[in-house]
Structures are given as C-alpha cells and as structure tokens.
Amino acid sequence: MKVGLIGLGNMGSGMAASLLKAGHEVSVYNRTPGKAQALVAQGARHAVRVADACRGDAVITMLADDGAVEGFVFGEQGVISTLAKGAIHISSSTISVALAEEMTAAHADRGQRFVSAPVFGRPAAAAAAKLFIAAAGAPDAVEACMPLFDAIGQRTFRFGANPPDANLVKLSGNFLISSVIEALGEALALVGKAGLDQHRYVDFLTSTLFNAPVYKIYGSLIADKKFTPAGFAAPLGFKDNRLVLAAAEKLQVPLPLASLIYNRFLTLLARGGESLDWSAFSQLAAEDAGQESLPVRAA
Ligand SMILES: NC(=O)c1ccc[n+]([C@@H]2O[C@H](COP(=O)([O-])OP(=O)(O)OC[C@H]3O[C@@H](n4cnc5c(N)ncnc54)[C@H](OP(=O)(O)O)[C@@H]3O)[C@@H](O)[C@H]2O)c1
Numbered sequence: 001m002k003v004g005l006i007g008l009g010n011m012g013s014g015m016a017a018s019l020l021k022a023g024h025e026v027s028v029y030n031r032t033p034g035k036a037q038a039l040v041a042q043g044a045r046h047a048v049r050v051a052d053a054c055r056g057d058a059v060i061t062m063l064a065d066d067g068a069v070e071g072f073v074f075g076e077q078g079v080i081s082t083l084a085k086g087a088i089h090i091s092s093s094t095i096s097v098a099l100a101e102e103m104t105a106a107h108a109d110r111g112q113r114f115v116s117a118p119v120f121g122r123p124a125a126a127a128a129a130k131l132f133i134a135a136a137g138a139p140d141a142v143e144a145c146m147p148l149f150d151a152i153g154q155r156t157f158r159f160g161a162n163p164p165d166a167n168l169v170k171l172s173g174n175f176l177i178s179s180v181i182e183a184l185g186e187a188l189a190l191v192g193k194a195g196l197d198q199h200r201y202v203d204f205l206t207s208t209l210f211n212a213p214v215y216k217i218y219g220s221l222i223a224d225k226k227f228t229p230a231g232f233a234a235p236l237g238f239k240d241n242r243l244v245l246a247a248a249e250k251l252q253v254p255l256p257l258a259s260l261i262y263n264r265f266l267t268l269l270a271r272g273g274e275s276l277d278w279s280a281f282s283q284l285a286a287e288d289a290g291q292e293s294l295p296v297r298a299a
Contacts, residue, residue, distance in 0.1 A: 001024050001025070001056065001057045001147055002025045003024050003057060004028070004029065004047060004054055004055070004058070004060065005019065005026060005027070005029070005053065005059070006030075006050060006062070006063065006072055007029075007030065007061055007064075008028055008030040008035040009064065010231065010232075011092075011119070012060075012062035012063075012126075013035065013127075014125075014128075015062060015131075016028050016039050017039065017042060018126070018152045019151050020042050021129070021151070022150070024147070024148065025056070026043075026044045027044065027045040027046075027052060027053045027055070027056065028040075028045070029047035029048075029050055031068075033048075050072050050075075050082070054079055054082040054084075054087070057088065057144070058090055058144075058145065059079060059088075060092055060117075060148070061079065061089065061091050061092065062092045064236060065236070065239050066099045069103075073103060083107075083110070083112050085111040085112060086111065086112070088112070088141050088144060089103070089107055089114050089115070090115050090145055091103060091117065091163070092117050092118055092119055093118070094118050094170050094174065094236075094243070095118075095167060095243070096167070096246060096247070097164045097167050097171070097246075097250075098246070100116050100164035104164065113138060113144075114137060114141070114163055115137030115138075115141050115142055115163060116134075116163035116165075116166040116167050117133050117134070117136075117137075117145065117156075118133075118170035119133050119152070119170075120132040120133075120134070120170070120173060122217070122231045123231050123232075129151065129154070130154045132154065132155055133153045133155070134159055134169045134170055134173075135156050136164070136165045136166035137163045138161055139161065142158060171243050171244040172244060174241075175240075175241070175258050177214055178237065178241060178261045179257050179258075180214050180218060181222070181278070181279050182264065182282065182285070184218055184219055184222050184282060185222060185281070185282030185284065185286070188201070188202075188285075188286070189285040189291060190289075192286060192291065193286075193289050193290075193291055201223075202215075202219035202220060205219060206219055221279050222279060222283075226277075227276040227277040227280040228275065228276060230275060231277055232279075233275070233278065234268055234269060234275075234280060235269070237278025238266075238269065241261055241262050241265055245258050245259070261281070264284055267284055268280055268284065
C-alpha cells in the first residue's frame with residue numbers, strides 16, 4: 001500500500017522500518033526532519049510537509065500526545081484538510097478518548113475514513129514487527145488496514161466500529177501495566193530490604209505463576225534498575241495515567257490504584273526523573289522503606 005507515517009520517535013521509526021520491509025511504499029514525516037534520514041536510506045520517501053505524507057491510501061500518526069496529534073491533524077495543511085476522500089487516517093498514538101471522538105466526527109464530515117489503532121509493545125517490539133494492535137473503526141476501513149497491521153504487528157484485535165473504544169482499551173491496558181510496575185516495586189522493596197536476591201526472586205515469579213511478558217519485561221528492568229535510555233519516557237507514562245483518570249471520571253468509574261500511581265508519577269517528575277523510563281517510579285516503594293534512592297539527579 002501507499003502509506004504515510006507521521007512521527008518518527010521511538011515507536012514510529014520501528015513501525016516505518018517494518019512497513020518498508022513488508023514492501024509498502026512509505027512516506028515519512030517528522031517535526032525534527034533529521035530523524036527521517038535512516039529511513040530514507042532504507043527506501044522511504046521523505047515527506048517535507050505533513051501534507052506530503054497524506055497522499056496515499058492511508059496515513060498513520062504516531063505522535064507523543066494529544067497536543068501533537070491535534071496540531072498535525074487539525075492544523076493548516078494538516079491531515080484533515082489534505083487527506084483524500086475515502087483514504088484512511090490510522091491513529092496509533094496513545095491519546096484521549098475525547099480527541100479520538102473529535103477525529104471520528106471530523107473525518108466523517110470530510111468523507112475520509114478513520115481507524116483508531118493504538119499499539120501494545122515497547123520500541124524493541126516495534127522494531128521487530130511484534131506489536132499487538134487494538135483496532136476499532138468501520139469494518140471496511142479496518143479490513144483495508146490489515147496489510148499495514150500485519151506488517152507492524154504480530155496480531156490485531158478488533159474492538160468494533162467506534163474508533164474511541166480502541167483508545168479506551170489502550171488506556172486501560174497501560175493502567176494495568178502501571179499497576180504491575182507499582183506492585184513489583186513494592187514486592188521487590190520487601191524482599192530486597194530483607195536481603196534476598198531480587199533477580200532470583202523475579203526469575204522465580206516469572207517461571208511460575210507470573211509467566212507473562214509484562215512481569216518478565218518490567219521485573220527485569222526493575223531488578224536491574226535500568227531506567228535509561230527510556231524506552232517509554234516517564235512524561236508519556238504520566239500522560240496515559242492522566243488520560244485514563246479523565247476517561248474514568250467521565251464514566252464515573254473510580255480507579256483508586258490509578259490515583260495512587262498519579263502521585264507516584266508526580267514524585268518521580270518532581271525529583272527530576274523526566275528522562276527516565278516510566279518504570280522508574282517503582283523505586284519509590286524502596287525509598288518509602290528507607291532503602292536506596294532514585295538514580296535521578298545523577299542521570
Ligand atoms: N514507547 C513505548 O513503549 C510506547 C508503546 C506503546 C505506545 N506508545 C505511544 O506511542 C506514541 C509515541 O511514543 P514514542 O515512545 O515513540 O514517543 P517519542 O519517542 O517521544 O516520539 C514522539 C514523537 O512525537 C513527536 N512530537 C512530540 N511532540 C510534538 C509536538 N508538539 N508537535 C509535533 N510533533 C511532536 C516527536 O517529534 P520530534 O522527533 O520532533 O521530537 C516524535 O516524532 C505515544 O503516544 C506513546 O504514548 C509508546
């Protein structure tokens with residue numbers, strides 16, 4: 001397919017490379033243009049403006065947050081004003097349910113198709129075409145996107161015809177991951193203060209009852225205290241925590257754990273942790289126990 005990709009950060013770069021490997025014709029756009037170079041060397045076309053990435057069958061946005069997506073989608077010469085009728089905007093960023101609702105309506109007004117397709121998996125999974133995709137949109141639109149989803153992911157799960165539903169799935173998934181990070185931080189603080197080997201403990205957990213990728217990935221990151229370079233930066237993790245709380249407020253669903261984690265993020269950021277991986281807030285449980293402090297100031 002002829003596809004544009006807007007946003008060449010940790011995730012978008014790997015996704016663009018996977019699309020090229022699968023044989024798609026890919027135009028790449030990024031605010032900081034230098035990030036397109038490596039992809040151009042792999043066969044991508046460099047889109048100098050957002051509009052240049054919107055000339056194909058579909059355009060994928062993989063940007064940091066609501067503000068970035070709003071700017072490029074609703075801005076002058078943005079996605080809404082330049083995408084052809086019938087072409088598809090695939091929104092893969094983790095954004096608010098409210099913005100997904102706005103984009104659903106705006107694209108429908110223009111006769112364009114819109115699919116929310118946020119992804120699960122860190123940058124290594126993006127580079128290896130191993131993402132999991134949660135997709136929602138009109139069935140014909142989602143079907144048309146399948147060659148692209150197959151190129152970037154290992155499996156696509158469909159969540160119906162209403163695009164914002166996929167965004168809620170993504171936000172609730174990140175809420176669960178952040179809960180695992182908090183729980184692992186507390187459990188590791190406990191066994192660590194008693195002098196037990198944390199790596200052996202994580203190996204035990206993940207070889208028995210907790211044999212799941214999320215415990216394996218975050219268990220070893222936390223036991224290693226490996227929070228740089230950030231695969232998923234703390235400010236982005238905090239953004240997702242605020243977005244799930246906003247969605248929960250609108251639906252009147254209390255999320256006490258998410259509120260606790262909101263304060264963990266605030267503490268992490270107040271101590272200068274913005275360049276660390278989001279999982280660094282796990283260390284605050286050890287600090288509460290009078291153990292080692294965050295490696296934040298030195299980083
Ligand atoms: N990293 C993960 O593990 C992961 C996993 C699943 C989903 N996600 C989600 O995927 C999205 C991208 O994440 P990422 O880790 O790839 O982020 P990232 O490495 O920080 O990249 C962010 C991208 O957004 C652009 N951007 C940021 N602010 C902008 C603005 N105000 N105007 C225009 N462009 C702007 C950046 O452009 P520049 O290069 O010019 O800064 C870059 O292309 C986020 O919504 C994130 O929550 C991340």
